[in-house]
Amino acid sequence: xxxxxxxxxxxxxxxxxxxxxxxxxxxxxxxxxxxxxxxxxxxxxxxxxxxxxxxxxxxxxxxxxxxxxxxxxxxxxxxxxxxxxxxxxxxxxxxxxxxxxxxxxxxxxxxxxxxxxxxxxxxxxxxxxxxxxxxxxxxxxxxxxxxxxxxxxxxxxxxxxxxxxxxxxxxxxxxxxxxxxxxxxxxxxxxxxxxxxxxxxxxxxxxxxxxxxxxxxxxxxxxxxxxxxxxxxxxxxxxxxxxxxxxxxxxxxxxxxxxxxxxxxxxxxxxxxxxxxxxxxxxxxxxxxxxxxxxxxxxxxxxxxxxxxxxxxxxxxxxxxxxxxxxxxxxxxxxxxxxxxxxxxxxxxxxxxxxxxxxxxxxxxxxxxxxxxxxxxxxxxxxxxxxxxxxxxxxxxxx
Amino acid sequence: xxxxxxxxxxxxxxxxxxxxxxxxxxxxxxxxxxxxxxxxxxxxxxxxxxxxxxxxxxxxxxxxxxxxxxxxxxxxxxxxxxxxxxxxxxxxxxxxxxxxxxxxxxxxxxxxxxxxxxxxxxxxxxxxxxxxxxxxxxxxxxxxxxxxxxxxxxxxxxxxxxxxxxxxxxxxxxxxxxxxxxxxxxxxxxxxxxxxxxxxxxxxxxxxxxxxxxxxxxxxxxxxxxxxxxxxxxxxxxxxxxxxxxxxxxxxxxxxxxxxxxxxxxxxxxxxxxxxxxxxxxxxxxxxxxxxxxxxxxxxxxxxxxxxxxxxxxxxxxxxxxxxxxxxxxxxxxxxxxxxxxxxxxxxxxxxxxxxxxxxxxxxxxxxxxxxxxxxxxxxxxxxxxxxxxxxxxxxxxx
Numbered sequence: 199x200x201x202x203x204x205x206x207x208x209x210x211x212x213x214x215x216x217x218x219x220x221x222x223x224x225x226x227x228x229x230x231x232x233x234x235x236x237x238x239x240x241x242x243x244x245x246x247x248x249x250x251x252x253x254x255x256x257x258x259x260x261x262x263x264x265x266x267x268x269x270x271x272x273x274x275x276x277x278x279x280x281x282x283x284x285x286x287x288x289x290x291x292x293x294x295x296x297x298x299x300x301x302x303x304x305x306x307x308x309x310x311x312x313x314x315x316x317x318x319x320x321x322x323x324x325x326x327x328x329x330x331x332x333x334x335x336x337x338x339x340x341x342x343x344x345x346x347x348x349x350x351x352x353x354x355x356x357x358x359x360x361x362x363x364x365x366x367x368x369x370x371x372x373x374x375x376x377x378x379x380x381x382x383x384x385x386x387x388x389x390x391x392x393x394x395x396x397x398x399x400x401x402x403x404x405x406x407x408x409x410x411x412x413x414x415x416x417x418x419x420x421x422x423x424x425x426x427x428x429x430x431x432x433x434x435x436x437x438x439x440x441x442x443x444x445x446x447x448x449x450x451x452x453x454x455x456x457x458x459x460x461x462x463x464x465x466x467x468x469x470x471x472x473x474x475x476x477x478x479x480x481x482x483x484x485x486x487x488x489x490x491x492x493x494x495x496x497x498x499x500x501x502x503x504x505x506x507x508x509x510x511x512x513x514x515x516x517x518x519x520x521x522x523x524x525x526x527x528x529x530x531x532x533x534x535x536x537x538x539x540x541x542x543x544x545x546x547x548x549x550x551x552x553x554x555x556x557x558x559x560x561x562x563x564x565x566x567x568x569x570x571x572x573x574x575x576x577x578x579x580x581x582x583x584x585x586x587x588x589x590x591x592x593x594x595x596x597x
Numbered sequence: 598x599x600x601x602x603x604x605x606x607x608x609x610x611x612x613x614x615x616x617x618x619x620x621x622x623x624x625x626x627x628x629x630x631x632x633x634x635x636x637x638x639x640x641x642x643x644x645x646x647x648x649x650x651x652x653x654x655x656x657x658x659x660x661x662x663x664x665x666x667x668x669x670x671x672x673x674x675x676x677x678x679x680x681x682x683x684x685x686x687x688x689x690x691x692x693x694x695x696x697x698x699x700x701x702x703x704x705x706x707x708x709x710x711x712x713x714x715x716x717x718x719x720x721x722x723x724x725x726x727x728x729x730x731x732x733x734x735x736x737x738x739x740x741x742x743x744x745x746x747x748x749x750x751x752x753x754x755x756x757x758x759x760x761x762x763x764x765x766x767x768x769x770x771x772x773x774x775x776x777x778x779x780x781x782x783x784x785x786x787x788x789x790x791x792x793x794x795x796x797x798x799x800x801x802x803x804x805x806x807x808x809x810x811x812x813x814x815x816x817x818x819x820x821x822x823x824x825x826x827x828x829x830x831x832x833x834x835x836x837x838x839x840x841x842x843x844x845x846x847x848x849x850x851x852x853x854x855x856x857x858x859x860x861x862x863x864x865x866x867x868x869x870x871x872x873x874x875x876x877x878x879x880x881x882x883x884x885x886x887x888x889x890x891x892x893x894x895x896x897x898x899x900x901x902x903x904x905x906x907x908x909x910x911x912x913x914x915x916x917x918x919x920x921x922x923x924x925x926x927x928x929x930x931x932x933x934x935x936x937x938x939x940x941x942x943x944x945x946x947x948x949x950x951x952x953x954x955x956x957x958x959x960x961x962x963x964x965x966x967x968x969x970x971x972x973x974x975x976x977x978x979x980x981x982x983x984x985x986x987x988x989x990x991x992x993x994x995x996x
Contacts, residue, residue: 200716200718200763201714208860240668244662245665250657250660253872258649260840263641272614309865315600317598318717338861395598397598440867441872442659442870442871457609461604467705471702473872570662
């Protein structure tokens with residue numbers, strides 16, 4: 199047996215695992231300190247009552263012979279797939295076949311596993327910085343990577359790849375920079391994919407955070423996108439399902455990949471938890487929608503407060519609008535990890551070092567707006583006081 | 598973009614999807630007929646009260662701020678991993694580190710995904726017949742396959758591979774034949790793996806069905822196995838979790854693969870549903886154990902009844918002891934699919950055609966013992982009468 203040596207060139211630990219380990223080490227050494235977690239993009243508000251009730255009912259179904267069910271369809275129950283189309287796509291004027299919608303236990307798995315559909319020689323273009331799973335899973339598969347830098351200079355809007363990219367990961371609204379693309383800008387990417395016979399893997403995990411009119415919620419709002427795009431969505435950030443585990447992926451038949459994905463899922467996946475699918479279904483009821491919209495509004499306000507607070511403290515910040523993430527330049531040209539360590543040790547605030555999302559993320563950190571409001575406000579206060587007390591590092595207020 | 602052409606040599610549909618589609622077609626055309634499902638290995642008894650209560654409590658945890666939780670560790674909660682060790686391995690005298698146990702949403706996913714840890718040039722030895730996901734996922738990865746025939750002649754006990762196999766899938770008790778290996782027989786496979794620097798992926802999904810003393814419940818009962826074996830287990834068949842979705846995989850550090858699997862899971866998996874992990878935890882409580890043992894006893898008795906009934910009708914059957922599957926020779930040398938169609942059309946009984954598990958399965962079908970008792974008994978009656986009424990096909994009673 200020989201190991202897959204593609205793993206050898208990866209950083210030892212996945213970014214968010216590294217942060218979790220550093221956080222628990224710190225907690226061990228400082229058991230009295232309360233850490234404020236603005237690192238991982240994990241929600242903090244409890245699930246709305248309508249969703250909780252649906253989950254209880256689903257659990258009860260499993261308690262009695264006449265309502266018990268075992269394996270569901272690998273691609274998810276028809277009622278949920280139809281509800282996804284009716285609630286998420288039909289209102290946008292997008293027409294999908296029910297067989298093009300695949301329910302899964304989360305967008306994270308699909309984003310990595312989709313790579314299996316393509317020839318191992320195919321190259322992949324990845325925004326730099328971006329969610330590290332695109333890069334890491336592509337490296338595990340031994341793919342050639344084409345990085346697309348997103349910097350202050352280009353407003354975090356990447357240029358089209360200069361060389362032919364076979365696969366393109368796009369995440370909009372972007373994690374970590376919070377960038378969105380207008381309709382005309384995104385159309386250029388679809389056109390590129392059509393011209394170059396590329397496939398776009400479109401990560402729309404944050405579409406619920408879009409506030410502006412001219413920003414597409416789905417890539418299928420663009421002409422020709424059903425020929426060249428797979429769209430991955432999650433209930434995690436929209437409905438707070440990080441513990442529940444449910445997402446979905448749209449693979450249009452026009453891509454020529456729908457049957458392959460069905461084959462892959464039937465072979466390597468045994469369907470999504472029944473309780474999770476019932477929970478997802480409840481997000482489309484009037485009471486469910488009210489509940490998750492209230493939570494979304496809370497996170498959106500928190501994002502604005504964090505962005506505003508950091509700006510007031512003299513930081514250069516991006517995002518926070520149309521996205522739950524604040525992309526923040528480190529003070530005094532500190533490295534991402536130095537600023538991460540400073541915030542952890544001096545302020546007991548967890549962020550995510552920008553360089554973990556790619557080399558162009560060096561000199562930035564990401565704050566997440568998914569914490570409880572009081573914690574975010576407390577974090578801002580600590581950051582303010584942390585700098586007052588440690589004169590060695592402070593924001594460059596001349597900027 | 599180029600598709601992964603390894604998919605082109607696969608059968609169009611995954612075996613169990615094909616069966617599900619044929620069954621629903623039949624139901625559409627014959628809405629008044631009641632199908633008796635003895636095809637897919639899916640449980641039918643409701644979950645025991647202790648597990649249902651634990652799931653309700655877990656749902657309640659997600660309803661309130663002070664108990665809410667989001668993402669869990671990608672490898673599963675420590676309390677569940679420790680409970681797995683304490684309840685499943687320590688009693689067998691097996692010592693494992695908690696970091697060697699990985700909770701997942703199901704054995705099916707792990708069995709396929711583990712392939713990613715190995716060089717794509719590595720060959721894979723697969724029992725013929727066996728659970729089709731081993732073969733199909735290996736074909737998707739473009740691996741060279743070494744089939745290991747299991748026939749009446751060798752008592753369904755395969756010979757060791759004659760050529761060097763890098764990866765070996767073993768499922769014991771076997772799906773579909775019901776075969777088990779004694780301690781000394783299994784030790785030969787471990788020794789082979791040590792000698793040939795192979796890795797054994799040991800599918801122990803059916804270990805709860807073992808009744809005999811000399812049959813190992815875990816491959817780690819054998820000397821040296823922690824160097825060469827990964828063990829995959831499921832709560833689906835032991836605790837009826839086919840809708841709940843929870844399993845686990847043990848990757849010993851001695852294999853040199855534990856850190857790689859952690860890296861893979863952190864990158865492409867966001868952890869198992871909290872509700873499912875709480876449900877799994879409840880299987881280790883006294884009340885949970887009583888409940889699942891009662892269900893297991895029921896399925897075991899059903900297996901004996903089916904095996905006995907088919908034998909009385911003149912069929913040549915294997916399995917049904919130490920396993921929930923009955924491996925049945927078709928009458929009059931019918932092909933597997935012909936007998937499948939006969940049982941579906943004449944008896945409204947669903948089985949699984951043996952050839953779907955591999956070429957050596959031709960001329961067999963698999964019956965599953967997971968149905969309700971009355972359905973299994975009714976199926977036996979229908980099979981008896983089906984032959985009486987259709988003289989063209991009948992079991993070869995001279996055997």
